[in-house]
Amino acid sequence: MKPIAAMTKDEACALRFVLMDIDDTLTQSGKLLASSYTALWQLREAGLKVIPVTGRSAGWCDLIAREWPVDGVVGENGALVFWEESNLRGKPVLKAEYHPQAVRNDHPVLARIKARAMEEAPCLRPAKDQFARLFDLALDFAEEDPVLPLETAERVKAIALEEGAAAKVSSIHVNVWMGLYDKLSMAERFLTRRFGWESGTGDREVFFAGDSPNDEPMFARFPLACGVANVLRYGGLIRKLPAFIASRECGGGFAEIAHTILERRKEFFQNQFIDT
Ligand SMILES: [Mg+2]
Secondary structure, X not given: OEEHHHOOHHHHHOOOEEEEOOOOOOEEOOEEOHHHHHHHXXXXXXXXXXXXXXXXXXXXXXXXXXXXXXXXXXXXXXXXXXXXXXXOOOOEEEEEEEOOOXXXXXXXXXXXXXXXXXXXXXXXXXXXXXXXXXXXXXXXXXXXXXXXXXXXXXHHHHHHHHOOXXXXXXXXXXXXXXXXXXXXHHHHHHXXXXXXXXXXXXXXXXXXXXXXXXXXXXXXXXXXXXXXXXXXXXXXXXXXXXXXXXXXXXXXXXXXXXXXXXXXXXXXXXXXXXHO
């Protein structure tokens, strides 16, 4: 991984979209930092489309799509995307799309996985935002105490895969769902359908920032992907690391990334002005 400071002006100026994970990428110790929230506003004011891509629940995504300075939010690890459009009177209207393969989380296989996982790891618990989820089962191993080792999270993932579900490990939850989709498939679908993005020719128009194994499909897909420094905690659990890494962890790392993108773009446009 190269330091984010190595990003070039040309790379920054070709961007149209900045996508980012939320937990431990924008937040630190569970709180959304002022610096990362400010960075979202600044990126958007610079004309970039800002799109969080998270494992968080549909309920949280409703709030994020309505209240944050974003152009959409992919939630529940790719099961859904929410965004706002203006109606004829200029009033914002919330729009939602669900992945065609998304299966509601009352599926009996998910109940069996939950029972097996909690029997093997009695301290594991459903995430407190489970009530706001439509499609996935989130099992908390590190959002609240007791913090369980990553090996426990990996074991829960293995149980889910054995039972025929999909599973990803984030910095705080193991997310389990039925259906073949992930953060990447929904992000690509949304960029294409909402903004006319083209896979291949548009690959370098997308920047992604993340921190943990459930971000790996995004790290692997986009040449301009960056980890916040805490991505190093996952060592061998992420096979395809991002091209860039920030020097700072969590929200501080995201602010550093946003600052770099905005500075490079500013330098480029200043030079354009001087050249003409
Ligand atoms: Mg995260």
